[in-house]
Amino acid sequence: MFKNLLTLMYRQFNANKLYSIIKISCLAVGMGVSLLILLYVFHEFSYDSFHVNRNSIYQMVTNMKSRDNFSKSCISTAGIGPSLLREFTEIKNMTRVSGPSDQFFVAYNKSLVVDNLIFVDSSFLNIFSFNLLSGNPDFALSDPFTMLVTPETGKLFFGDENPVGKVLRYQDKYNFKITGVIENCPSNSHILYNAILSFASLYKMDGFNLGWDGGWNYYTYVLAGSQISTQSFKEKLMPFLDENINNKYRNYGAELSLDFDPLSKVYLHSQAPETLPKSGNTQNLLVFAALAFFILLIACINYINLSTAQVSKRTRETGIKKVLGATRGMLIRQFLFETIFLSFVALILSVVIAESLLPGFINLLGTNISISGNSMIAVAGSLVLIGLLTGILAGVYPAIFLSGFSPMRVLKGGAIGIRKGKSFRNILVVLQFFLAGGLIICTMVVYTQISFINKKNLGYEKANYMIISLTGEKSMTAYELLKNKLKTIPQVLALGAATAIPGHGLTSNGYIPEGQTESMMFYIMDVDADFLTTLGIKTIQGIEFSDEVKSSGDIMVNEAFMKQMGWNNPVGKYLSRNGKHQIIGVVRDFHFAPLHHAIEPLIITNRPWDGYQTGFNYLVLKYSDIAGIVISEAENIWKELFPTEPFIFDFMDRLQKSVYADERNFSRIFTWASFFAIFIAGLGLYGLTTFTTQMRRKEIGIRKTFGAESAKIVILLGKQFIMLVVFGNILAWPFAWIIMERWLENFAFRASDNWWIYLVTLLISAIFAFATVVWHSIKAAKQNPVDALRYE
Numbered sequence: 001m002f003k004n005l006l007t008l009m010y011r012q013f014n015a016n017k018l019y020s021i022i023k024i025s026c027l028a029v030g031m032g033v034s035l036l037i038l039l040y041v042f043h044e045f046s047y048d049s050f051h052v053n054r055n056s057i058y059q060m061v062t063n064m065k066s067r068d069n070f071s072k073s074c075i076s077t078a079g080i081g082p083s084l085l086r087e088f089t090e091i092k093n094m095t096r097v098s099g100p101s102d103q104f105f106v107a108y109n110k111s112l113v114v115d116n117l118i119f120v121d122s123s124f125l126n127i128f129s130f131n132l133l134s135g136n137p138d139f140a141l142s143d144p145f146t147m148l149v150t151p152e153t154g155k156l157f158f159g160d161e162n163p164v165g166k167v168l169r170y171q172d173k174y175n176f177k178i179t180g181v182i183e184n185c186p187s188n189s190h191i192l193y194n195a196i197l198s199f200a201s202l203y204k205m206d207g208f209n210l211g212w213d214g215g216w217n218y219y220t221y222v223l224a225g226s227q228i229s230t231q232s233f234k235e236k237l238m239p240f241l242d243e244n245i246n247n248k249y250r251n252y253g254a255e256l257s258l259d260f261d262p263l264s265k266v267y268l269h270s271q272a273p274e275t276l277p278k279s280g281n282t283q284n285l286l287v288f289a290a291l292a293f294f295i296l297l298i299a300c301i302n303y304i305n306l307s308t309a310q311v312s313k314r315t316r317e318t319g320i321k322k323v324l325g326a327t328r329g330m331l332i333r334q335f336l337f338e339t340i341f342l343s344f345v346a347l348i349l350s351v352v353i354a355e356s357l358l359p360g361f362i363n364l365l366g367t368n369i370s371i372s373g374n375s376m377i378a379v380a381g382s383l384v385l386i387g388l389l390t391g392i393l394a395g396v397y398p399a400i401f402l403s404g405f406s407p408m409r410v411l412k413g414g415a416i417g418i419r420k421g422k423s424f425r426n427i428l429v430v431l432q433f434f435l436a437g438g439l440i441i442c443t444m445v446v447y448t449q450i451s452f453i454n455k456k457n458l459g460y461e462k463a464n465y466m467i468i469s470l471t472g473e474k475s476m477t478a479y480e481l482l483k484n485k486l487k488t489i490p491q492v493l494a495l496g497a498a499t500a501i502p503g504h505g506l507t508s509n510g511y512i513p514e515g516q517t518e519s520m521m522f523y524i525m526d527v528d529a530d531f532l533t534t535l536g537i538k539t540i541q542g543i544e545f546s547d548e549v550k551s552s553g554d555i556m557v558n559e560a561f562m563k564q565m566g567w568n569n570p571v572g573k574y575l576s577r578n579g580k581h582q583i584i585g586v587v588r589d590f591h592f593a594p595l596h597h598a599i600e601p602l603i604i605t606n607r608p609w610d611g612y613q614t615g616f617n618y619l620v621l622k623y624s625d626i627a628g629i630v631i632s633e634a635e636n637i638w639k640e641l642f643p644t645e646p647f648i649f650d651f652m653d654r655l656q657k658s659v660y661a662d663e664r665n666f667s668r669i670f671t672w673a674s675f676f677a678i679f680i681a682g683l684g685l686y687g688l689t690t691f692t693t694q695m696r697r698k699e700i701g702i703r704k705t706f707g708a709e710s711a712k713i714v715i716l717l718g719k720q721f722i723m724l725v726v727f728g729n730i731l732a733w734p735f736a737w738i739i740m741e742r743w744l745e746n747f748a749f750r751a752s753d754n755w756w757i758y759l760v761t762l763l764i765s766a767i768f769a770f771a772t773v774v775w776h777s778i779k780a781a782k783q784n785p786v787d788a789l790r791y792e
Contacts, residue, residue, distance in 0.1 A: 020342075022687040023303045026680050027346035030299025031386055032353030033676045034292035036361050037669075038386075039354075041289050043369045044280050047188045047267035051129040056092075058228055058260040060084075060220040061271045066254040066510070069521050072272040074219055075099065078202075079212035079244075080258075081121075081220040087240055090233060093223040095121040095128075096199055100192045100277050104471050104646045105168040105176075107157045111646045113471070114153055116185070116192040121199045127223050128191070134164055135180020141198040147176040148196040150184050170197070171472045172644040174205060187368040190267045190278045212245045216507075221263075228260050253518030254510060284666060287739075291673045294435045296390060298677055301428045302684030303339070340391030347387040364668050366661075426724055432681045433728035437765050439674040441736035442743075444757045446667040449744065452751035453660055459590025460502060460535040461622075465652035466630060467501060468619040468638075472645045475638075476608075476615030483530075483619065485637045491623045491630050496531030497616035499608050501652070502592045503659050511575040511603065513565060519577075522561065522601050525592060526608045526616070532556075532587060534622055542571040542585030545606040553607070556585040561601035575603070591749075594659050598748040620652070627651075678768065685772050689721060725769035729762050 048054060062076045078096055085094040098119040104111055124130075125137040132140065133151070140148060147168070154163035163178045170176050176197060185193050202208045209215030227233055237258055246255050261270055266279075273279035362368060470476045483495045500506050502525075510519035529545040545556070555575065562570050574580045589599045608616050623630045631649065638647040657664075736758075744750045 022683055023306050024342055024346050024349070026299040026302040026683055027343060027390060028349035028353060029676060029683075030296045030680055031343075031347055031350035031390060032357065033673070034296045035350055035354045035386065036357060037288050037292040037295075037673070039369050040361075040365060040367065041285050041292070043188060043367065044268065044285050047190055047280065048263050049188070050186060051263065053127060053129070053223060054263050056223055056225065057127060057263040058222050058224055059263065059266050059270075060222065061259040061261055063257040063259060064254060064521075065257070066519065066521055071521075072259075072275075073216070074261075074266075074270060074272050074275045075216050076218060076220055077212055077215055078208075078210040078218050081218075081222070083212070083240075083244060084220075084222065088233075088236070090227050091222045091224045093123050093127055095124040095221050097124070097191060097219045097221065098199075098217055099219070102469075102648075103171060105157070105170055105195075106172050106644050107166070107168050110157065111172070111644050112156055113646050113648060114156070114195045116194045117197065118191075118193050118195075119197045119199045119202055124196070127221060130185075130189075131183040133181045133183055134162075135182075137180075140180040141196065142200070144198060144200040144204045145174060145176050146179045146198045146201075148180045148182045149178055150182060150194050152184065153194050154178070154181060173473060174201070176201070190276060192277055213248060222260070224260075229262070234258075253520075281662070288669065291439070291669070294439070295673060295677050295680065296386075298432050298435055298680050298684070300390060301432050302680065302687070305425045305428050305684060306687050336392070336396065340388065343391030344387045346390075361672075364672065365665055426720075429685070429721065429724045430728040430731065432684065433725045433765055433769075434732045436674070436677045436681045437729035437761055438732035438736045438739075439670065439677050440761045440764060441732060441757060442740055443667065443670040443674045444761065445736075445740040445754055446663070446670055446743070448751050448754060448757065449747065450660060450663055450667055452749075453595055453663075454657070456591075456595060456749065458502070458656075459588060460537050462652040462656055464623055464625070464627075465535075466621045466623060466627065466634070467650050467652060467655065468621060468634065469648040469650075470497075470615065470617055470619060471648055472642070473615075475642050475645055476617070478641065479528075479616055479619060482637070482641060485641065486619075486621060486634060489623075489630060489633045489637075491626060492621055493624055494530065494534040494622040496534035496620050497528040497618065498531050498620065499526040499617050501618055501620070501655060502535075502590065503594055503656055506592060506602075509577060509603075511577045511581075514574045514576075522603045523592065525602060525604050527604060527606060528616060529606060531620065532604075534620055537590055538588040539585050540588050541569065542583070544585055553579065553581050553605075554584045555581045556587055556604040557583055558587050558599070558602040558604075559589045560599050561603065562586055564601045581605075595749040596747050682768060682772055685721065685725075685769065689772065721772075722766060722769045725765050726762060729765045733758050 051057060059074060060076060060080070062073050062080075064071050064073070081094045081096050084091050096119075100116040100118050102113050102115045103117045104113045120141065122139075122142040124141065125132060132148070135148065140146065149163055157163070157168065158166060164180060166178050167175050168178065182193075182196060185191070202210060222228070234257075241256055241258070249255055259271060266276070268280045268282050268285075270276055270279055358370065468482075470479055475482065479497050483497070486492055486495055506523045506525055508521050508523050510521050512519050527545070529547050532539070532544055539556075540559070542556070545554075557570060562568075567573060570583045570586060573583050575583070587604065591599060592602055593600070621630070621634070634649070635647045638645075740754075
């Protein structure tokens with residue numbers, strides 16, 4: 001039986017090579033692209049699943065409530081975690097993890113930067129299942145000034161030597177002994193590291209606030225049972241918080257409360273994802289899963305269309321089998337078997353296609369995924385399921401359709417041909433280009449929004465700006481000397497220093513405005529006297545900072561601050577926080593946060609915070625031209641002044657683009673998916689028009705015999721498919737608009753007047769269909785009518 005089916009399939013393939021190749025190719029490309037997208041989706045949902053204690057680990061979330069604001073953050077102060085462990089038996093263990101940062105080490109007179117450096121408690125390795133390749137997990141991080149490195153970090157400093165026991169000098173100030181080597185950070189971990197330093201070291205280092213009420217720099221994780229999520233536990237927390245912190249916060253009109261996110265929800269469903277070093281987007285994943293399904297559906301539609309269009313070539317086979325006793329169920333099973341078999345042939349090809357596209361896909365996403373890297377059982381199961389579902393989806397209608405003919409009518413030569421099932425095929429073509437057109441619209445809207453972001457006036461200049469990182473204590477404290485040296489470079493036009501670069505995150509603090517009794521939270525930016533002028537940020541009231549007022553503690557505010565407070569002229573008014581701070585000027589609103597957010601009230605000081613930092617973090621340099629010369633000269637000056645600190649620089653426009661990396665990846669995936677969707681749809685349309693044209697050869701010959709011009713025949717053959725493509729595209733408009741409006745809600749500032757995108761998409765689809773269909777139509781119209789009339 002099985003052998004007979006294979007023989008029949010081989011004969012069918014041999015008799016219809018072109019259409020069989022098109023059907024298999026469409027399925028293979030569709031499954032290959034869908035497989036890649038689904039691998040990424042599975043990878044995102046697998047985050048943190050490798051931890052043995054994953055069902056008992058929770059991340060602490062801090063809720064800050066003030067008079068006019070409520071915020072959530074995964075970041076907290078260092079004192080809360082140890083107090084929770086001491087006070088509550090529900091909590092079995094606890095670890096704190098600092099936010100990942102880029103820091104430099106010195107070894108063998110070599111100074112290098114290590115990114116994703118974190119400080120953790122010694123319990124870190126007991127709570128999480130990160131594999132220690134060498135060293136004792138119970139003691140590796142128990143002492144101050146001990147650390148773990150990944151194999152790559154160890155190799156960076158020591159080559160092929162064993163790094164255990166060696167010493168790295170942190171920021172050229174503290175000696176850290178390497179006590180172990182830890183595996184590279186898994187790609188599906190929301191905790192990032194390339195070096196791990198003991199938290200106990202922070203208690204021995206200068207400038208760290210490790211109590212309850214300052215130094216918001218740490219993530220806290222607890223090992224506990226499910227009871228930690230109950231309302232009764234939260235009620236027990238309130239007197240605990242009142243005693244330790246809220247008795248102070250209430251004096252400023254604020255109150256702190258705690259929540260706990262299960263580890264399984266941290267990456268995709270965190271209560272405060274924007275405060276995590278790495279988080280996912282469930283909405284994007286649903287979109288990607290839908291993309292995979294739509295691409296697969298387009299491929300299946302091609303199969304159905306070509307199978308039903310070829311019905312005239314299989315009706316006699318069906319009639320004879322029915323006369324010989326075959327039931328409709330037997331025929332359905334035969335045709336389904338053919339489709340499923342071809343689907344698995346296509347599946348094998350799809351794995352090859354997916355592997356060949358994988359490097360580009362990884363580069364597109366910046367995420368390391370692989371077909372073999374996941375659980376082989378899960379991957380194999382997914383592949384079999386995709387093959388089976390694709391075969392059933394693509395084959396069920398053709399099987400029912402082909403098995404439904406009357407054997408008497410078929411064997412008498414009844415006219416059963418391409419017209420049967422024509423309406424259904426037309427609907428499927430409309431559906432194909434409904435999906436393809438929708439993808440093109442979404443791609444263009446996303447691209448337009450990103451283009452708008454790139455061109456948006458941010459309220460400050462960003463072209464020809466170089467940002468130099470003040471990496472260590474020496475460069476931070478001697479930044480003015482560095483400024484004076486850099487000014488000697490002819491191409492340097494201006495210089496200014498700040499603790500943060502606009503668009504890359506600011507801290508916030510509570511201040512009590514003049515005339516009020518309760519504290520309000522405001523974003524803070526610390527700059528030197530030249531920073532605002534260097535970036536072209538305009539002052540619209542009062543005066544700017546100068547060296548003369550540098551130590552007075554005076555501040556500036558933005559227009560949004562003035563509007564929120566209802567102060568027409570805030571100059572001369574005071575804000576209170578550890579003393580009074582007079583407002584000396586107002587700057588024009590500028591985008592200190594990404595365009596996802598509206599411009600909020602901002603306080604600008606000209607003193608760097610003297611807590612965790614010892615000075616400004618960045619020096620911004622405006623240059624006239626020839627960036628290469630400026631880089632070379634600046635590096636020489638840096639090495640002269642700070643020989644043990646690495647010279648790290650970037651450019652303002654590049655940094656601003658990096659803020660929207662997720663949106664760019666989103667756009668690239670849409671573009672990538674749209675290309676394959678239109679390619680598969682076009683391949684199917686090519687096959688369908690080829691077959692349709694062949695079936696109408698005699699009609700074309702008759703029309704030409706009666707004097708029909710070639711142009712009219714081309715229009716006759718082409719207009720049907722072009723109208724279907726255009727109709728499908730127009731149907732996609734409202735759905736694409738709804739989806740993109742939902743996506744654009746993430747931006748407080750967005751591109752407007754996108755109506756032209758829909759017309760351009762319609763034009764692209766029409767041209768594509770025209771090029772595909774008309775080529776066949778012209779060939780048919782130019783044929784010799786005598787040959788056509790002889791054609792059977």
